[in-house]
Amino acid sequence: MICSICGGAAFSFKEVLWPELVAAWGLSAEETAYVNRQQGCACQGCGANLRIVALGAAIRDALRTSRTMRELGGDPRLASLRILDINGAEAISAALAALPGYVRGDFPEVDMEALPYPDASFDLLIHSDTLEHVPHPIRGLEECRRVLAPGGRLCFTVPVIVGRMTRGREGLPKSWHGNSAAHPDDFLVRTEYGADAWTQVMRAGFGHVAIHQVDYPAATAMSAWDD
Numbered sequence: 001m002i003c004s005i006c007g008g009a010a011f012s013f014k015e016v017l018w019p020e021l022v023a024a025w026g027l028s029a030e031e032t033a034y035v036n037r038q039q040g041c042a043c044q045g046c047g048a049n050l051r052i053v054a055l056g057a058a059i060r061d062a063l064r065t066s067r068t069m070r071e072l073g074g075d076p077r078l079a080s081l082r083i084l085d086i087n088g089a090e091a092i093s094a095a096l097a098a099l100p101g102y103v104r105g106d107f108p109e110v111d112m113e114a115l116p117y118p119d120a121s122f123d124l125l126i127h128s129d130t131l132e133h134v135p136h137p138i139r140g141l142e143e144c145r146r147v148l149a150p151g152g153r154l155c156f157t158v159p160v161i162v163g164r165m166t167r168g169r170e171g172l173p174k175s176w177h178g179n180s181a182a183h184p185d186d187f188l189v190r191t192e193y194g195a196d197a198w199t200q201v202m203r204a205g206f207g208h209v210a211i212h213q214v215d216y217p218a219a220t221a222m223s224a225w226d227d
Contacts, residue, residue: 001214004056005069005091008045016040024175025192031161037218038159046070048091050219055128055157056092058212058221062124062153073098084117084147086110086127096126107133112140120149128157132191141204145226154206154224162217164194198222 002009016039022032042049048056056069065075069092072078082101085093096102103122110116112127112134125144134140144154168191169175175189201209206224213220 001053003043003045003048003068004053004060004214005048005095006043006046007068007070008043010044011041012044013037013041021175024173025161027161031163034218035159035161037215041215041218046091050215051128051157051221052090052092054212054214054219054221055089055126055155057214058155058210058223059092059124059126061210061212062155062223062225069095072096081124082122082149084115084122084125086112086125087130089126089128092126092128112143115143115147117147119146120152121147123149123152125152125154126156129159131156131158132189132193133187135190137191138200138204141200141206141224145205145224148225150226152225154201155221156223157221158191158193158197160193160195160197160217160220162195164192165196166194166200167192 001011015036017032017036027035038050040049043053059069060066063078065072067075072095078099080101081099083096083099083103085096085102085104087107088104093104107130112130113136125148131137131140148154169189198209198211201222201224207226209222209224211220211222
């Protein structure tokens, strides 16, 4: 496996899930293992975990480039690219920020259900493990589609448990990603994504959706676009 961020081929691993989250999600041993791999297996060269590496692969495909994320700033074809980065994605954000058309907007300060940007104002929109925290995720995807220019691409990740179907957590005990005491709202999980996660993209009106994998089922990313 080659890192889409820096081109490195050496990866290290540590477990990142904690018992309370495993119990709240009802994860099996197999599911726990691949979610741990997604979040805890990281490139030794740049520190990007497999989730970020998968997102980088989706972005490279969208931009039709073989360059690593770190090399994109030197690509003259991308000088006019208008990019919206919602919430940031570690090493990817650092690389894209070198391009003149880069805009950062952090959720929840930037409302994904009512993005404060004009129609058709970006060529590339990215977000990573953010949509599951949005109260009405299809509305968030509709907003992503609205602000994309013709031919633009949305590239994103959500945490997916592939043996299940997507469900909302309304009526269930609250579950957070991260420290609930420090971030009581930011990391509250509204949606648990399953194998049908891609259908929300279609319900939001996109004409096309693709799933990119670098280490199935641990590391996948989606992209969406219209003709």
